[in-house]
Amino acid sequence: MTVIKRIAIIGAGTMGRMISLQIARHGFPVTLYDIQSEMLTDAKQAQRDYLAGWMSAGDITITDSETILARITLSSDLLEAVKDADLVIEAVPEQVDLKRKVFKQLDAVMREHAIIATNSSSIRVSLLEDATERPEQVANFHFYTPVWDSPMVEVGGGTQTSSDVLDALSEFAIAIGILPLRVQKESTGFIFNRVWRAIKREVLRVADSGVASFEDIDRAWMIKYGTHDLPPFAQMDRIGLDVVQAIEEHYARESGDPADLPPPILTEKVARGDLGQKTGCGFYTYPNPSYAQSDFLKPDKS
Ligand code: NAD
Numbered sequence: 143m144t145v146i147k148r149i150a151i152i153g154a155g156t157m158g159r160m161i162s163l164q165i166a167r168h169g170f171p172v173t174l175y176d177i178q179s180e181m182l183t184d185a186k187q188a189q190r191d192y193l194a195g196w197m198s199a200g201d202i203t204i205t206d207s208e209t210i211l212a213r214i215t216l217s218s219d220l221l222e223a224v225k226d227a228d229l230v231i232e233a234v235p236e237q238v239d240l241k242r243k244v245f246k247q248l249d250a251v252m253r254e255h256a257i258i259a260t261n262s263s264s265i266r267v268s269l270l271e272d273a274t275e276r277p278e279q280v281a282n283f284h285f286y287t288p289v290w291d292s293p294m295v296e297v298g299g300g301t302q303t304s305s306d307v308l309d310a311l312s313e314f315a316i317a318i319g320i321l322p323l324r325v326q327k328e329s330t331g332f333i334f335n336r337v338w339r340a341i342k343r344e345v346l347r348v349a350d351s352g353v354a355s356f357e358d359i360d361r362a363w364m365i366k367y368g369t370h371d372l373p374p375f376a377q378m379d380r381i382g383l384d385v386v387q388a389i390e391e392h393y394a395r396e397s398g399d400p401a402d403l404p405p406p407i408l409t410e411k412v413a414r415g416d417l418g419q420k421t422g423c424g425f426y427t428y429p430n431p432s433y434a435q436s437d438f439l440k441p442d443k444s
Pocket residue numbers: 152153154155156157158175176177178181232233234235236237244261262263264284285286287380381382385389
């Protein structure tokens with residue numbers, strides 16, 4: 143079985159920075175690559191902030207924090223970033239053409255035995271596999287956010303992925319403290335994202351059609367299911383509204399049904415640049431969103 147010892151991540155955005163930190167925390171060297179150097183600078187700062195949070199929670203020491211950071215190499219040179227890797231995880235935006243381009247670039251420079259995995263939220267790897275000369279060594283490897291608080295990853299193959307590769311990915315997931323869930327049959331959105339997609343699609347439509355405010359939908363969710371996790375609109379803000387839109391557009395392209403296109407309540411925000419937590423404004427405004435205030439669920443709210 144392929145032994146995964148050195149890893150590279152392509153794309154240092156919301157997911158790439160978290161996945162690389164999780165990998166480094168579990169003792170593996172990892173290189174984080176992005177085409178935009180400022181994303182690497184942002185990623186490093188975000189990783190320092192996560193580590194500071196773990197230190198103040200008493201989960202790690204300052205020495206642990208330095209050791210973890212030292213395992214992460216930032217790179218703006220694709221060849222340097224991936225040339226020694228046994229596994230490369232692609233985490234660039236959710237567009238089939240872009241991911242195909244990246245898969246092709248990676249295939250040309252990676253070691254022969256190495257695995258190319260995509261962290262795509264919805265795109266089946268069979269739509270990407272023929273961009274490479276190694277279709278038996280490509281896979282879906284889909285993490286959830288925040289990676290350490292949602293410790294599961296969906297592992298699935300395309301039309302030719304070898305079982306050896308899927309086993310190697312599952313074993314690697316376990317080695318970094320993440321539960322692998324095997325996708326037994328290719329499916330757009332894999333396992334849990336299909337369920338989350340049904341929720342997201344409906345809450346967007348309930349709000350877009352004027353039936354209820356997005357805050358009241360989130361209030362109903364929090365009261366019914368508890369407040370320990372983010373309600374749907376807050377969750378979309380955390381994911382990034384541009385990312386949510388790209389995923390919904392992919393589903394709509396696949397189904398060919400215009401009713402699957404994301405509604406204006408979402409697309410108008412994205413067009414304005416209100417992308418959620420990462421820009422400070424999405425459905426809610428940050429850093430002090432109303433859903434996190436103590437009076438959000440109070441019966442006497444005005
Ligand atoms: P993001 O927009 O935060 O980050 C994407 C990064 O990719 C950016 O830093 C960008 O500069 C970089 N990039 C763009 N083109 C590139 C290229 N050709 N080579 C190298 N880097 C390039 O996106 P994200 O939210 O991290 O999402 C990345 C992937 O992960 C998407 O497929 C998304 O669907 C999936 N995903 C996202 C979430 C989430 O909660 N945001 C969860 C699970 C999976």
